Amino acid sequence: MNSRRQFLLQTSALVAASMSTSDLASRLAAEDSESPNHKDAPVAVDWPLYRGDPLASGVAQSLLPNKLEVLWRKEIPNGAFDATPCIVNEVVYIGDLDGRFYALDLADGKERWKIETETYFSASPAVRDGRVYIGDVDGKFRCLNAADGKELWAFSTDAEISGGPNFWKENVLIGSQDSNLYCFNAQSGEVVWKFKIEDQIRCAPTVVGDRSFVAGCDSKFHILNLNDGTEVAAVPIEAPTGVTPAVLGDLVYFGTEAGVLFAINWKKGEVAWKFEDPAGTLPFRSSPAVTEQQIIVGNRSKRVRAFEPLTGKELWSFTTKQRIDSSPVIVGDRVFIGAADGRFYALNRHDGKELWQFEAKGGFTGSPAVAQGRLVVATDRGWIYCFGAKDA
Numbered sequence: 001m002n003s004r005r006q007f008l009l010q011t012s013a014l015v016a017a018s019m020s021t022s023d024l025a026s027r028l029a030a031e032d033s034e035s036p037n038h039k040d041a042p043v044a045v046d047w048p049l050y051r052g053d054p055l056a057s058g059v060a061q062s063l064l065p066n067k068l069e070v071l072w073r074k075e076i077p078n079g080a081f082d083a084t085p086c087i088v089n090e091v092v093y094i095g096d097l098d099g100r101f102y103a104l105d106l107a108d109g110k111e112r113w114k115i116e117t118e119t120y121f122s123a124s125p126a127v128r129d130g131r132v133y134i135g136d137v138d139g140k141f142r143c144l145n146a147a148d149g150k151e152l153w154a155f156s157t158d159a160e161i162s163g164g165p166n167f168w169k170e171n172v173l174i175g176s177q178d179s180n181l182y183c184f185n186a187q188s189g190e191v192v193w194k195f196k197i198e199d200q201i202r203c204a205p206t207v208v209g210d211r212s213f214v215a216g217c218d219s220k221f222h223i224l225n226l227n228d229g230t231e232v233a234a235v236p237i238e239a240p241t242g243v244t245p246a247v248l249g250d251l252v253y254f255g256t257e258a259g260v261l262f263a264i265n266w267k268k269g270e271v272a273w274k275f276e277d278p279a280g281t282l283p284f285r286s287s288p289a290v291t292e293q294q295i296i297v298g299n300r301s302k303r304v305r306a307f308e309p310l311t312g313k314e315l316w317s318f319t320t321k322q323r324i325d326s327s328p329v330i331v332g333d334r335v336f337i338g339a340a341d342g343r344f345y346a347l348n349r350h351d352g353k354e355l356w357q358f359e360a361k362g363g364f365t366g367s368p369a370v371a372q373g374r375l376v377v378a379t380d381r382g383w384i385y386c387f388g389a390k391d392a
Contacts, residue, residue, distance in 0.1 A: 047087040047369040050124040050164035051287060051327065054207040055247040058289030058296075060331040060370035065389035068346070068356065071374065072109040072386050076100070079382030080362075084164070084327075087371035088127040091146070092386075094378060095121025095134055103132075103149060106374060109386060113149040124164035124204070124366070126172070128186065133172050135161025141174050141182070143189060153189030157182065163204040163244065166212070168226050173212060175201030181214055183229060193229030197222060202242030203287075206252070213245045213266060215254045221245070221264055233269035237262055241284070244327075248290040248309055255284020255299060263295075263312060273312035277301055287327040287367075289335065296335050296349060298324030304337055304345075306352060316352035320345070327367040331375075338364025338377060344385075360385060 045061040052058060078098055085094040087106060095101040097120045103112040117136065125134040131152065132144040139157035144150065158178035165174045172186040177200040183192040199218035206213040211232065214222040217240035223232040239258035246253045251272055255261045259281035263272040282300035289296045294306040294315055300323040306315040322341035329336050335349040340363040346356035362381025369376050374388040 045371060046089065046127075047085075047371040048127045049086065049166060050084050050126070050204050050367075051244060051246065051289075052329070052369070054166055054168075056204065056206045056244045056287060057246055057248070057291075058287065058327060058329050058367075059291060060329055062331075062371050062373060064331050064334070064370065064373060064375060064387075067389065068358075068375065068387040069390050070358075070385060071388045071390065074104065074109040074384045075361075076102075076382040076384070080380050081378035081382065081384070082122040082365045082380065083378070084124040084367040085369045085376050085378065085384075086125050086127050086132075087369050087374075087376060088146070090372065092369075092376050092384075093125045093127060093132050093134075093146075094384070095123070095125065095136075096382065097122065101125075101134060101144075101149070103146070104384070106372065106376070106386070109384065115144070115149045115151075123161050126165040126167065128167055128172075131186070133165045133174070133186070135163075135165070135174055135176070137161075139176055139178065141165075141176075141184075143172075143186070155182070155184065155189055155191070159200070162202045162242065166205050166207050168207050168210075168212070171226075173205045173207070175203060175205055175214060177202065179218075181205055181212070181224065181229075183226070195222075195224055195229045195231065199240065200242075203244040203254075206245045206247055208247050208266070211266065213247070213252055215241045215243055215245050215256075217242065219256075221252070221254075221262070223266055223269060235264055235269055235271065243284055244287040246288045246290045246295075248292065248295070251309065253288045253290060253295050253297075253309075255286070255288075255297060257283040259283060259299065259301070261288075261295075261297060261307070261312075263309070272310075275307065275312050275314070279303075282323075285325040286337075289328040289330045291330060291349075294349065296328050296330065298326065298328060298337055298339075300324065302339075304328065304335070304347065304352065306349070318345075318347055318352040318354065322363070326364040329368045329370055329375075331370055336368050336370075336375060338368070338379075340364065342379060344377065358385075358387075
């Protein structure tokens with residue numbers, strides 16, 4: 001049994017309440033593949049959440065071909081995207097900054113349906129059981145029918161929703177800049193509970209077992225009991241953040257506006273280690289991608305860095321030409337990330353060397369989604385790109 005499979009088996013009990021058996025089996029199958037990028041061994045799985053799974057790991061369960069080509073590109077006139085798409089059942093779901101929310105065919109980018117609103121969408125959606133959940137800048141949280149976009153229920157919070165949802169049991173969780181984390185019954189929209197912090201919530205909540213993690217603009221990391229919405233612990237983090245925490249075993253990783261990357265032991269409620277960028281205090285707005293070998297994250301210092309998960313030792317760094325707000329996604333031995341100048345990179349995740357680069361129209365704030373052998377990412381100038389293999 002290889003070490004990565006052993007690690008997943010050891011942690012499967014934690015994610016059982018938030019990840020389906022089929023999801024876990026798909027990931028284990030991917031980990032067992034001798035060649036993670038082999039075109040003859042596709043793993044047809046989805047990307048239903050902002051960072052791919054309830055742990056916000058940023059690790060794809062699907063594989064990608066060794067050579068990526070543009071399969072389709074779609075320009076949205078007057079559009080702009082901050083959000084990361086979701087991909088479920090061969091459909092891409094994403095909202096733009098001009099008030100439109102789209103369902104596109106993964107195969108060719110053709111529009112299946114769209115809704116038009118008077119607001120706009122900077123948050124990423126989440127998809128489960130034939131329903132799409134999405135928050136907007138006016139604080140409205142919508143549940144849509146995934147088949148046609150019909151609104152099934154909605155709830156108005158008191159401020160912008162800028163983070164994506166997550167799921168726990170029959171419930172859906174969403175944070176709002178009104179300082180509340182809301183827990184709704186996913187089918188009815190009934191409020192099960194809500195928890196208020198001292199400042200805005202901009203991140204997506206992370207879920208591990210019956211715990212949820214929120215890194216807040218109140219300069220605290222909050223550990224919540226999902227059964228009743230009570231706080232288990234709050235760890236000071238010295239500065240505000242809107243970064244979604246990523247979980248690996250007992251540790252949670254995220255950066256702050258002060259340019260500090262934290263690793264927090266969520267079982268002990270204490271800081272395990274932290275990294276302060278020697279180049280200055282430029283913010284982390286990129287959510288980490290995590291494996292048992294490394295933590296990979298970008299920040300506004302124009303660098304992508306990898307760290308040893310237990311100690312915080314820097315393993316490598318890669319310098320881009322512009323700031324990084326987009327979050328990395330790990331696919332096998334590669335990590336994919338976009339920069340503000342429109343350059344989209346594939347790096348070797350073991351040493352940080354550049355493997356491939358693509359220049360898009362517009363910069364990247366949103367992050368890639370990977371599913372069914374394809375990578376989809378959108379830019380701040382209204383372009384959506386789908387990469388894969390043309391002969392697949």
